[in-house]
Structures are given as structure tokens and as C-alpha cells.
Amino acid sequence: MAAFFSNILKLVSGNIIAQIIGILLIPVITRLYLPEDFGIFQLFSSIFTILVIFSCLSYQLAIMLPKKDEDAANIIVLCCTLIMTVSLISGCILIMFSDTIGKILNAPALSQFLIFIPFVVVVNSLFNILTYWLSRTKRFGVIATAHVVNSFSSKGVQIGFGMYSPSPLGLIFGVIAGYSAAIAIRLRSIKDDLFLLRKVRWNTIRNLAVRYKNFPFFMLWSEVANTLSTQIAPFLLVFFFTTEVVGYYALANMVVFLPMGLIGNATAQVFFQKACEEKNRTGSISDIVREIQQRLISIGMFPVLVLMIIGVELFSFVLGSRWSEAGLYAGILAPWLLFVFIASPLSTIFSVLEKQTIDLAFNILILISRVVVLVVGGIYGNPVTTLILFSSTGVLFWGGMNLYLVKLSGISYRVALFDYLRFFGLAFIVAIPLLAVKLLSMPLYVLFLSAGVLSLMYYAIVIMNDSLLKNEIVRAFQGFKSRK
Numbered sequence: 001m002a003a004f005f006s007n008i009l010k011l012v013s014g015n016i017i018a019q020i021i022g023i024l025l026i027p028v029i030t031r032l033y034l035p036e037d038f039g040i041f042q043l044f045s046s047i048f049t050i051l052v053i054f055s056c057l058s059y060q061l062a063i064m065l066p067k068k069d070e071d072a073a074n075i076i077v078l079c080c081t082l083i084m085t086v087s088l089i090s091g092c093i094l095i096m097f098s099d100t101i102g103k104i105l106n107a108p109a110l111s112q113f114l115i116f117i118p119f120v121v122v123v124n125s126l127f128n129i130l131t132y133w134l135s136r137t138k139r140f141g142v143i144a145t146a147h148v149v150n151s152f153s154s155k156g157v158q159i160g161f162g163m164y165s166p167s168p169l170g171l172i173f174g175v176i177a178g179y180s181a182a183i184a185i186r187l188r189s190i191k192d193d194l195f196l197l198r199k200v201r202w203n204t205i206r207n208l209a210v211r212y213k214n215f216p217f218f219m220l221w222s223e224v225a226n227t228l229s230t231q232i233a234p235f236l237l238v239f240f241f242t243t244e245v246v247g248y249y250a251l252a253n254m255v256v257f258l259p260m261g262l263i264g265n266a267t268a269q270v271f272f273q274k275a276c277e278e279k280n281r282t283g284s285i286s287d288i289v290r291e292i293q294q295r296l297i298s299i300g301m302f303p304v305l306v307l308m309i310i311g312v313e314l315f316s317f318v319l320g321s322r323w324s325e326a327g328l329y330a331g332i333l334a335p336w337l338l339f340v341f342i343a344s345p346l347s348t349i350f351s352v353l354e355k356q357t358i359d360l361a362f363n364i365l366i367l368i369s370r371v372v373v374l375v376v377g378g379i380y381g382n383p384v385t386t387l388i389l390f391s392s393t394g395v396l397f398w399g400g401m402n403l404y405l406v407k408l409s410g411i412s413y414r415v416a417l418f419d420y421l422r423f424f425g426l427a428f429i430v431a432i433p434l435l436a437v438k439l440l441s442m443p444l445y446v447l448f449l450s451a452g453v454l455s456l457m458y459y460a461i462v463i464m465n466d467s468l469l470k471n472e473i474v475r476a477f478q479g480f481k482s483r484k
Contacts, residue, residue: 021148025155026255030319032162033171035247035326036109040168042250043110043238045175046231047094048120053223055079055086055125057216063132065212072136073196074204075212076129083125091118106239109168116172123179130186133193142189146182154178218360222350225363229370230340233390236371240378240386249387251319252329256307256337289346289409293402294419296342301427302458306451307334309431309438314451317444332387336394343402349409362404366397423462430458 056079063079066072094101094114102111127150134143157177161170238246307314308331315327350359373393377386406416437450 021151022155025159027318027320029155029158029162030251030323032159032166034166035244035251035322037166037168037171038247038250039234039238039243039245040107040110040113041171042234042246043105043107043243044113044117044168044172045250046234047114048117048124049231050224050227051086051090051117051121052124052128053220053227054090055083055121056129057082058220058223059209059212059215060125060129060132061219062208062212062215063129064136066208069136069193070196070199071204071208072133073193074200074208076133077197077200078205078209079125079129083122083129087118087121090121091115094118105235107243109243113168113172116176119176120172120179123176123183126183127179127186130183130190133190134186137190137193139189142186146185149185150178150182152178153181218357219350222360222363225360225367229363229367232367232370233374236374236378237383237386240374240381241383245383248323248326248329249333249383251323251326252315252333253337255315255319255326256330256334257340289349289406290411290415292345293342293406293411293416296345297419297423298462300338300341301423302430302455304334304338305427305431306434306455307331309434310447310451313444313447317448328384329387332384333391336391336398339395339398339402343398343405346402346405349405355408358404362397362401366393366401369393369397426461427458430454430461 059075059082060079063072063075066075094117098111098114099108101114102108127146130146131143154174154177156174158170158174161167161173164170233249234246237249311331311334312324312327315330316324319326347359349355370390370393373389374386377383377389380386403413403416407413431454434447434450434454437447
């Protein structure tokens with residue numbers, strides 16, 4: 001278990017650097033681009049994110065499962081073949097119907113950028129495939145380095161374009177540059193594995209495609225439903241409101257999910273590998289699931305409360321006054337994103353235990369509920385009300401999924417709920433002074449200073465009461481000192 005958390009910290013350390021780069025540069029980017037630019041970019045991102053799900057037919061999830069590396073290499077070749085096929089077909093469709101798509105979405109400006117979607121699908125999909133291979137071979141340091149390169153390259157290109165000619169094109173090229181640079185880093189690290197390509201056979205690929213047929217038959221549609229449930233919001237928000245509202249939503253979602261997503265993805269990568277290993281070795285994954293859930297709750301709970309209390313002030317000060325509405329949206333979305341942060345890494349349990357049909361059912365229900373509440377909110381005509389309904393539905397369904405996952409792994413509902421209540425109680429008590437400062441309308445520097453001090457206090461309490469996490473942090477610090 002110590003090695004497991006050491007791998008997570010190795011990934012998180014790289015992700016923290018990427019996160020710091022991203023956070024430091026976001027205020028620059030928000031002062032170069034308009035909310036409308038972010039709105040178009042979010043619609044673009046939503047389309048390619050959906051297409052990425054189809055690019056491998058979910059076979060990339062099977063890379064971790066075979067006992068032999070040569071079988072995993074055959075699955076990688078299968079995935080690459082599917083990526084090129086899907087990208088070519090989708091590219092032709094998007095080019096032919098670009099104007100129609102822009103009109104349907106009530107965003108005509110989007111049409112001119114759709115031609116770039118196939119390129120993003122290719123680089124994003126290859127990035128994901130290499131992530132699974134490096135996780136399988138436990139090269140988590142390379143994954144972390146690639147995250148840093150991705151963040152720096154992406155933001156650097158976006159700033160460069162923004163200074164010269166700000167438009168959604170600069171944001172799009174930044175994404176392509178970031179993924180391309182990260183892929184180059186990862187490809188260089190696996191050159192010693194290329195001999196496995198000599199063992200690739202079409203018969204083997206066909207047999208493995210049949211062996212793991214549950215992934216395209218069930219897991220694919222589960223991923224589609226899950227992705228649509230998160231990406232449907234920009235489409236319906238622009239349909240009922242404007243690209244400006246979508247821009248506020250996009251930035252709020254990005255800023256909240258940036259740190260949570262990086263830590264959550266790092267945890268998911270290591271957890272998937274370790275859970276597969278534990279299942280093959282002992283047949284049980286309950287211990288590792290309980291450990292992961294506790295730490296994810298403890299990490300995510302306090303920032304959510306802070307955003308709900310001072311989100312508007314924080315966004316206005318850091319990103320510029322025109323983004324205050326995004327701060328309001330961030331506070332509304334934060335509870336939903338907390339449950340995504342906790343449940344998303346654990347959702348690989350469905351793959352580990354080959355319960356893809358249940359995962360599909362969950363995600364279809366989430367998708368249907370999201371569409372209903374967004375349409376109801378859109379008809380009502382208020383984006384804030386719409387996002388409150390959207391976030392509340394997310395809390396309900398992602399929270400329910402989380403409880404089911406821990407139950408599936410052998411942990412009782414009572415134990416799982418106790419973890420939530422324990423850390424919520426701690427976070428709420430620590431956050432009371434911040435709430436008081438906000439209600440008393442004290443100066444901004446007092447508000448932000450209070451938030452910083454109370455955050456340190458909260459995490460100090462968490463670390464001091466978690467012996468394993470404390471030991472890992474001490475060991476990492478000692479290793480850093482010895483290198484100096």
C-alpha cells in the first residue's frame with residue numbers, strides 16, 4: 001500500500017507542477033480572450049471530447065488487463081487503427097456539414113473551426129493510449145513529466161496567439177500543441193518497448209477484440225452517456241442563452257476541475273493498475289477502495305466550501321472583473337465536481353470487476369436527468385437556476401454511484417457515509433471564520449488571507465491524522481533534501 005501511495009504522490013507531484021503552471025497562466029489568458037472566445041472553444045472541446053470516446057471504442061481500457069505485454073501491444077495497435085478510421089470519417093462529416101452544425105447550435109462562428117477537430121481527436125486519443133501503457137508498466141514519472149510539458153506548451157501557445165490575434169483558434173492550437181509535445185515525451189520513453197510490435201498479429205488482434213467485446217458493447221456506451229452528461233451543458237446553454245454564458249460556464253468548470261482533475265486522474269491511473277493487480281492476487285479490492293475514498297474526500301472537501309463562500313470575489317480579483325459571473329457559476333458547480341472528483345477514479349471498479357452493464361445503466365440515468373433539468377432551466381430562462389438544477393442532479397447521481405461502487409467492492413454504505421460526514425464536519429468547522437469574514441464585508445486581502453491560513457490549517461489536520469500520507473510526505477521531503 002505504501003508503494004501505491006508513493007506512485008500517486010509521484011504522479012501528483014508532476015501534476016501539481018502542471019497545475020501551478022496552468023493556474024498562474026490562466027489570469028493572463030482570461031485577460032487576452034473574451035468570454036465569447038471561451039464559449040466557442042468550449043463547444044469545440046465538447047464535440048471533440050465526444051468523438052474521442054468513439055475513437056478507440058473503449059478498447060484502450062483493456063490495455064491494463066492482459067497478463068502478457070504482447071497482448072497489450074496488440075490492443076494498442078487495434079486502438080491506433082480505430083483512431084485513424086474514426087478521425088477520417090468524422091473529419092469528412094464535420095467539413096461537409098460545418099455550416100449546418102453552427103446554425104443548429106446557435107453558434108455560427110463555430111463552423112470555421114470544426115476542421116481542426118480530427119487533429120485534436122488523434123492527439124488526444126494517442127495521449128490516452130500512451131497513458132494506459134505507461135500506467136501498465138508503472139512508469140508514472142514519465143506520465144507526470146508529460147503532464148507538465150502538456151500544460152506549459154498548451155498555455156504558452158494560447159498566450160502567444162492571444163497577444164498577437166486573440167480568437168478561439170489560439171485556444172484550439174494550444175490544445176493541439178500541448179498534446180503533441182506530451183506525446184513526443186511519452187514516445188521517447190517507450191522506445192525499449194517497440195520490440196513488442198514484432199509480436200503483433202491480426203489474428204491475435206481479432207481474438208483480443210472478441211475477448212474484450214464488453215468494452216465496445218457496454219463500456220463504450222457507458223462512456224458516451226457519461227461524457228454526454230457532462231458535455232451536454234454547453235450545447236443546451238448556448239441553445240437557450242448565449243456563447244457568453246457558455247464561456248462563463250467553461251471557465252468556472254476549468255478552474256474548479258483543473259486541480260481536482262489532475263489529482264483525480266493521477267489517482268485513477270495508479271488505482272486502476274493496483275486494483276487489477278490486487279484482484280488477480282487476492283480477489284478483493286475493498287482495502288484499497290476505502291483508502292482511496294477517504295483521501296479523495298479529505299482533499300476535495302475544503303476547496304469546495306471555499307469556492308462556495310468566496311468564488312465571486314476570487315474570480316474577480318484573480319481573473320479580472322468581467323469574470324465575476326464565472327465565480328458565481330464555480331460556487332454552484334463545486335459540489336457536483338467534488339463528487340465527480342471522488343467517484344470518477346473509483347469508477348474503474350466497473351472495468352476491474354467487469355460490471356460494464358451497471359456502469360452503462362448509471363450513466364444513461366445521469367444523461368437523461370441532465371437533459372431534463374437543463375431543458376427545464378432553459379425554458380425558465382435563467383442560467384443561474386439552470387446551473388443549480390444541473391449541479392444538484394450531479395450531486396445526487398454521482399454520489400449514488402460512489403456509494404454503489406464502494407458497496408460493490410465490499411464496503412458498507414454506513415462506512416462510506418461516515419467518511420463523508422467526518423470530513424464535511426471538519427471542513428465546515430474550519431471554514432466558519434471565513435464565512436464570518438465574508439458576512440462582515442471585510443477587505444479582500446483579509447478574505448483571501450483568511451482562506452489561505454484556514455486551508456493550511458485544514459490540510460495540516462488531515463495530514464497529521466493520516467499516518468500513511470504523513471509518512472509519504474516526510475519521505476518525499478527527505479528525498480528532496482538529500483538530492484540538494
